[in-house]
Amino acid sequence: FFLSAPRSRQWATMTAKDLPPLSLVGALFTYCPRLLISYVVFICATICRGIKRLVVGPPQENVNKRVLIITDYVPPQTHGIALRFQRYVEEMQKRRHEVHIFSPKMDGARYTSFCHPDLPALVNPYNKGNKMTFSAGVKLAWYLGAYQWDVVHLVYPSLLGWFVLPLCAWRAIPTYCSHHVDMELYFKKYTKGITYEIGTGFYWILFKFPAQQWGTVNASMTQCFLEEHLSMAKMGSLRTAVIPTGVQQERFMVENKQQVLHETKRLREKLKIDKNTKIFLMVQRLAPEKDTHRIFPALHELKGKLDYHLVIVGHGPSEEPLKELAKGLDVTFLGRQANSSLPPLYRAADVFVTCSRSETYGLTVLEALACGTPVVMPHCIVFDELWKDKLPTDWIFTAGEKGSLVNALRSASKAEAKVWLSNNPVTASWAKATEILLEQYDAMIKMNAPVKRRLKGLINLMALITRLLIIILALFVTYHEIKLVRKTWRFLDEWIPG
Template sequence: MRVAIISESFLPTVNGVTNSVCKVLDHLADRGHDAIVIAPAAGSPSHYRGFPVHQVPAVAYRQFPVGIPNAQVARIIARFEPDVLHAASPFLLGAQGIAAAKRLGIPSVAIFQTDVAGYARRNRLGSTAKLAWRLVKWVHDGADLTLAPSRASLADLERAGVERLALWGRGVDLQRYHPNNRMRPGASALHHLLSSGGRDAVVGYVGRVAPEKGLERLAALRGIDGMHLVVVGDGPSDESVRRLTHGMPVTFLGRLSGAQLAEAYASLDVFVHTGTEETFGQTLQEAHASGLPVVAPRAGGPIDLVDHGGNGFLFDPADDGDLRAKVETLVTDEGMRLRMGEAGRRAVLGRSWDTICDELLGVYRLVGARRAAQRRTPVGSHA
């Protein structure tokens, strides 16, 4: 199979979109398929896993490159002659790729990955939000199929009038993120340090430190006895979060990756997520894979990932006191933490990236078969 991936984000920019694209490319390479990547020019590598990466002109917006539609996109797609176009979180660049694929008779799959409604609420965009959803509908209705990462996202897209929808989640690295990591020297030493020799429960957040993550809610945890707070990540809200948590027992570990990130998860006793704009919630899966109970808002993607009372708690995002109560319950009950952590690990055992990406290959074949059937159906036929 030949797959053209057009993405609004790619290396060296690291975020959820880039991570998912890289995992799909890894799977395509491992399964012997062929692929290309089209992405905004931002210092990307010329190849990834042997697949060529085509960079197109971009402008910077809030430190992120935004691809500018241009004629070379259609030429790149036409030369490659893909069996399917994969549009990752399509916006301006992705919309052009989808339109070019349609003109060339190539089926396309669009991956929805941005909480437009949440962004609009946070920035008080008002009527602009309606315009944004009309843009989302215009972009995604051009694709043969749009894949939403959660039931909440699916409902948002349905309300916006987007057609041809299906669910497709995200995978998790079950080997890298594992409860056994707690026994590794690095993780064990870090937990010993953070927990003051085992006296405190270590409660941690992992992710971008940015306004949309709602980290100001962590201030509600001030004064919980026997708790040490950890923040893993960096971003534009770093200074304000440090200010809000000043005086609390808190450690900022900065941005981590690879084995260091896995050890950071393993050093925690409880994972807490505060943002309400997650279309999925990849860090929640990584925490569950690491054997941790998760506390997250009852909003967006976490609703699908957290079994309330089973492998964690969902709190009312309008009530910071509810967040505090849920975290305090886990801090004071080690047995509950262990039971929920085991349940979280079991919940993700069927969500390896191989499994999730095999599902995606099935979607590629489905849209290809549908497009072929449409070409065979005579004009005006009701068959």
């Protein structure tokens, strides 16, 4: 499989050719037995909750929400989805909502009363920094059956759709399915032939079908990706939403110009370049689907016409082939960097560049723009929906069109580009994004309220009948005990003299 194959010096060999790893095949074989165990645990938890509800009555309704988030992506993973949900949870908890998050077991994960890194998982063979959950496990099954939830948020891609979504539908819990990865594109990049057909078939059965069948709302960062990803969304037969995105404004937006000058000077000293050299920055996973290699022909064309230095931040399976392609060009690979070190790099760069057309949002683009750095990006359905009407058109290039990327780099590296962006700043906070997400949750809860009321009425009726039956049973037992006592006294009177 791809990661275990010898690393070639040629970009053409950077796609997978072989069958999926045995670990994935093994997980699929254990999927159904583990799913059955999870169902058994859920049923036991539901019975216990039902008995408590019948005896004690319905729980008191709270003003704050009880939200269950199930995701494969959380810190310490350095992944855009992981950072996104870390921010959502922090902002929800600031608003005093009770948020429980279930995630895969991994080194460095913190256990708290609300964070449960307990889900059985295996290492993603195509991205070893991530883990893939392949079973709900006992704890999640118990929590889903035993406790009351206002919203369950399932983060896709996830193998837990067949377990979580039908049970939530049965319990009338609103479910928010957010889709963050274009898996079909990954199948195209990493597989071929029968492997591709099997992979896309399994993906539809295990991932897409339960989301479309039982998800209350299906969401993604852009409407165009959602409609392309889910056929029912395109036909208009699904309730859809655009999940909001933000940045930590206090980290990315700096008013102190001296600080920015200091960061720029420090980076130039590190790269050993003068103040007239334009710094191009790329921040991404170094993998085939990111199309990082497309920038090198443009750099060859710019050589001798524009003083530049490209800085590439990130790591991945394509790192060595990219370094080979970069020979003879002014390029520095900084490798993997902590998320906290990215804002100074964004601010010090003259232009941020991405060649990827596989993004479902492109959080690094928003981060760079929030830092006041012009961005060069390719035309694709996602970037066109998000940025075509908000940024100068000459910053956006057409992949494969001769000279298009070169012209975009030249335009975005002009001094006027940063001036334009300072006059038209891009702002998006996680506080505002979370507020919008909570409004979407509220809309789901409101939409689901009639079903909840019917269930609540039925359960209250069953609770009343149960209590009446208990009272009747108690009276019946008391009556027979009184009769038994009387018989005992009569017996004693007959056999004991005086």
